[in-house]
Amino acid sequence: MRREQIVVAVGLVYFLAALLFLWKVPPDFSGVSWGGVLFFAVLIALAEFLRIPLPRGKGAVSVTFPLGNATALLFGPGIATVVAGLATLDAQELSGKVKWHVVLFNRAQIGLSAGLAGVAYLALGGTPGTPELARDLLPALGSALVMFLVNVTSAVLFLSLRDRMPLWDTWLLYVRSIVPNYLGTAPLGIILAAVFNSVGYLGAAYFFLPLLVAQYAFKLQNDMRRAFLGTISALTAALDAKDPYTAGHSERVGELAARIGRAMGLPENRVELLRYAGILHDVGKIGIRDQVLLKPGRFTPEEYAEMKNHPVLSGRILANAEAMGEVGRWVAHHHEHWNGQGYPDGLTGERIPLEARVIAVCDAFDAMLSRRTYKESLPWEAACAELRRCAGQQFDPQVVDVLLGLAADPGFRQSMVTAVETAQAQAAMALEGGRARPGPPANGSGGGGGLPCS
Numbered sequence: 357m358r359r360e361q362i363v364v365a366v367g368l369v370y371f372l373a374a375l376l377f378l379w380k381v382p383p384d385f386s387g388v389s390w391g392g393v394l395f396f397a398v399l400i401a402l403a404e405f406l407r408i409p410l411p412r413g414k415g416a417v418s419v420t421f422p423l424g425n426a427t428a429l430l431f432g433p434g435i436a437t438v439v440a441g442l443a444t445l446d447a448q449e450l451s452g453k454v455k456w457h458v459v460l461f462n463r464a465q466i467g468l469s470a471g472l473a474g475v476a477y478l479a480l481g482g483t484p485g486t487p488e489l490a491r492d493l494l495p496a497l498g499s500a501l502v503m504f505l506v507n508v509t510s511a512v513l514f515l516s517l518r519d520r521m522p523l524w525d526t527w528l529l530y531v532r533s534i535v536p537n538y539l540g541t542a543p544l545g546i547i548l549a550a551v552f553n554s555v556g557y558l559g560a561a562y563f564f565l566p567l568l569v570a571q572y573a574f575k576l577q578n579d580m581r582r583a584f585l586g587t588i589s590a591l592t593a594a595l596d597a598k599d600p601y602t603a604g605h606s607e608r609v610g611e612l613a614a615r616i617g618r619a620m621g622l623p624e625n626r627v628e629l630l631r632y633a634g635i636l637h638d639v640g641k642i643g644i645r646d647q648v649l650l651k652p653g654r655f656t657p658e659e660y661a662e663m664k665n666h667p668v669l670s671g672r673i674l675a676n677a678e679a680m681g682e683v684g685r686w687v688a689h690h691h692e693h694w695n696g697q698g699y700p701d702g703l704t705g706e707r708i709p710l711e712a713r714v715i716a717v718c719d720a721f722d723a724m725l726s727r728r729t730y731k732e733s734l735p736w737e738a739a740c741a742e743l744r745r746c747a748g749q750q751f752d753p754q755v756v757d758v759l760l761g762l763a764a765d766p767g768f769r770q771s772m773v774t775a776v777e778t779a780q781a782q783a784a785m786a787l788e789g790g791r792a793r794p795g796p797p798a799n800g801s802g803g804g805g806g807l808p809c810s
């Protein structure tokens with residue numbers, strides 16, 4: 357069965373499971389406060405509207421979770437399933453930009469998470485409809501835990517199938533970063549439900565609206581960060597436009613560097629900066645003259661010297677971006693060699709920043725797998741063998757070991773080869789019509805990124 361069909365099947369299974377759940381545990385409308393249900397549905401929709409997307413589609417942070425939990429405690433499993441499932445519909449889903457089976461999956465899994473949380477609350481002895489903080493704290497926390505587990509395991513399963521990524525990697529990439537948000541807001545469910553139960557609408561609003569305002573402030577800050585990331589994309593697009601043969605190379609180096617950083621146990625904020633460094637490592641080529649950067653023949657010594665200046669230019673460009681931290685220093689050294697024979701400073705071993713050593717390996721690996729006008733691509737095994745051969749000379753052997761460990765995974769290999777082939781097919785189409793760079797081998801180690809050691 358193809359991946360797309362599997363993902364569609366998972367969406368349908370979840371949707372049917374949610375319908376089955378509602379059939380077995382139907383909403384109990386007897387004596388329910390419709391105003392209360394509407395009040396919580398509006399709060400959930402508002403929280404969802406103000407949610408803060410994390411970088412690279414890694415989920416989102418919001419206060420929807422405790423609201424869904426409070427709905428389960430106050431109105432029971434059936435109503436919570438419907439309210440949480442429908443009120444969390446987001447703008448993208450409503451606009452039709454999200455595939456129908458993904459919408460079904462999202463609605464069903466969020467509804468089921470809230471519904472099963474309601475079942476857990478009752479099963480653990482929680483008071484139906486009128487929760488109190490002291491009396492019902494443990495059943496409420498138990499229900500929050502069930503909600504968290506159902507939500508997270510469903511998301512990991514779905515994303516792992518969708519992206520053909522191992523479950524553990526999926527957890528690390530998409531889910532781990534939102535766990536603190538979940539755990540931190542989990543107790544708010546019972547507090548909010550108890551306040552609503554004893555004080556009513558105004559009490560719940562006074563309690564919860566400041567949280568929404570805080571979320572809004574974070575959203576504004578996050579929007580600024582996204583604008584900053586947009587600027588990064590513009591820089592790489594400018595470079596790709598200048599040299600379409602390397603289009604997509606920078607993004608792939610960034611992705612690969614982040615994966616290696618994560619596999620080496622670097623903290624997530626450093627992994628994120630490493631990813632930016634990988635994307636921007638060659639941005640200094642913007643400052644290299646076209647007749648040098650795109651030269652089909654061999655460089656003169658002066659041209660080679662100009663080309664070798666690009667890491668320094670990359671470093672200078674990024675040194676002024678405060679949010680980039682040490683990224684400028686890392687990219688300035690991405691052509692240093694472990695044995696000291698690189699440039700610009702001829703640094704050796706661990707004197708080279710770790711992140712620069714990671715980028716050097718990723719740069720070379722992607723360059724070897726890519727076809728250029730002056731060389732054919734190397735087969736996967738040959739590229740791995742070349743890295744192994746150069747470990748300890750050009751490359752940090754530990755970084756090479758980590759990459760080769762990742763490269764042994766068939767899923768990793770498939771995704772990387774596909775990314776390279778797709779980008780090259782797009783570049784070839786873009787170059788049709790006479791923009792292609794004809795001619796013999798150009799420029800050796802200064803141009804095409806870190807090439808295999810000689």
Ligand SMILES: [Fe+2]
Nearest residue numbers: 637638805806
């Ligand atoms: Fe470079």
